[in-house]
Amino acid sequence: MLKKTIVLSAVLAVSLTPAASFAASVQPAVKTQAAAASVKQGAFTSASVVRNSNGTLTVRWTSNQDLGAAKVYWSTSPEGGWQELARTYTRYNGYVAKDPKPGSVVYYKIKGGNGASIVVGERKLPLKGVTNFRDLGGYATTDGRSVKWGKLFRSDELAGLTAEDKTFLQSVGLKTNVDYRSSSEVKAKPDPTIPGVTYVSNPAIKETASDNSGGATDLASLLASGDLSVLGEPGELLIDANRQLVQNPEAYVELFDLLLDPANAALVQHCTAGKDRTGLGSALILLALGVPKETVVEDFLLSNTYRAAYNKAAVDGIVKQMNLTDEKTIETFKALMEVRKEYINAAFDEMQKSYGSIDGFLTKGLGLTAEKRAQLKKLYLN
Structure with missing residues (x-):
């Protein structure tokens, strides 16, 4: 179980090609x-x-x-x-x-x-050094309102931000940068300082003495060993990851504490790929604001669109590096790079199982009382 947790952390940290090479035009x-x-x-x-x-x-x-x-x-x-x-x-x-x-x-x-x-x-913001920096604005809620533009952002790793990108983000009015990555991920690719933006380290997965040596290194060692059995069936690890994020939601409790302070807006939340830990964080924000579940899933899946070139290059590189020919193994790596409905649905299922419903998780798991949700809507909805 411990080994699986270590590999899970490594999978969420996977970054196999330079993000800047695939800034989508x-x-x-x-x-x-x-x-x-x-x-x-x-x-x-x-x-x-x-x-x-x-x-x-x-x-x-x-x-x-x-x-x-x-x-x-x-x-x-x-x-x-x-x-x-x-x-x-x-x-x-x-x-x-x-x-x-x-x-x-x-x-x-x-x-x-x-x-x-x-x-x-x-x-998707036109930044050169990131692949998946997006505005959550414009989405409609079930009561006919809409999410404000320019207040809530999501992204992949920010280490590649250019000087021009940082100036752009300052012009957006960015105030807070919430980083879900582990200490090893941060050490490997620290976020650049952006004047006027407060950095908040907020690891989404608890680290232990056994895995804080570096998830990315563990994955590299796994690849070098050739023993890929721990990766399981295609998509299995990321289904487990979403369940575990719901079971241990401390990082998202911290996220909403930050969001409830108007001084922190505009806020970006990010991890390495900007699709798993950040994908769930974004889903929770939109759900708390009253955006329909179907729209939330659509936003979750958009990472496949913006990361398409990046993902293909990463999988092609793994196949070539390891001389892979087994279709199931190739599909397993493809599943690690993508987002799929079953990943976010695993989180929803865990909310239903442990809290009775998504709203039950928002209320009991994250502590979002009716008053807090009303405050969030006042801050982030038109």
């Missing part, structure tokens, strides 16, 4: 749902921003009817300061524009002829 259109509870007549129903490989941005939208003429505005704040960017028609469902302020985060507001409007930003 092509981003999919991630839809931002408008009011989910009920869509009023003559309203925008979704919007997205895609950064194209040539640096232009495609702003897309949908509406439940033709809203006539449309104006597209931009601002460096989702709260106001809007400047007109273009005039078009809502029936065109989109507009391609040059970046109005390169090097800064930009939000867009689309306003229809009937006065209806929707605000949207880039889901």
Whole structure:
């Protein structure tokens, strides 16, 4: 059991190729749902921003009817300061524009002829030194509200941030950096100092004297030995990981304590790949704010999109290094690099088993009383 725990820590720490090599230049259109509870007549129903490989941005939208003429505005704040960017028609469902302020985060507001409007930003931030730095803004809640843009972020390891990236994050207004990694991961790739940003070490997996020598080293030793039996069936380790994170939720209790202090926003939480420990943390934030479970799962799975090139290179490298030919073994490594529905569902199942429901876990496991959830919604919902 101890060996399995050590390997589990190593799996969550796996980082096999330089993140900066695969900073995605092509981003999919991630839809931002408008009011989910009920869509009023003559309203925008979704919007997205895609950064194209040539640096232009495609702003897309949908509406439940033709809203006539449309104006597209931009601002460096989702709260106001809007400047007109273009005039078009809502029936065109989109507009391609040059970046109005390169090097800064930009939000867009689309306003229809009937006065209806929707605000949207880039889901994945255009940083050069990370692969999976995302904004959790824009997601709709079951009561028709939406998560504020520019307040809640998730990411993979930050060691590769460039000087330009750090300046960009300062322009976003980042205040707090919550690091779920173990001491060995941090020692191997420490986060850079970002002026004005408070660093918080918050390991998601408890370390023992037996494994604090370095999970990544343990995985390397495992690969060198050729004995891969401890990895189990494809996906098994990450299913176990999500169960264990729910069984030992101290790091997420600390996360919400930080989130409840408005001085800590905007906040980013991250681990190594930004998909497992961070994936569950992000899911818990969205669930606590009232975002539907289906949307939460969609956000969890987005790591596969943004890490696709990274993951393929990592698996190809392992296959070549170890001269692997067994399809099951290759699938096991592929499963370690990805996120899958069964991983997050394992966490949900553990919440149901131990606390009766997801809400039971939020209340009893994380201590989120009705008053605390109301405060979270006041801070992070429009």
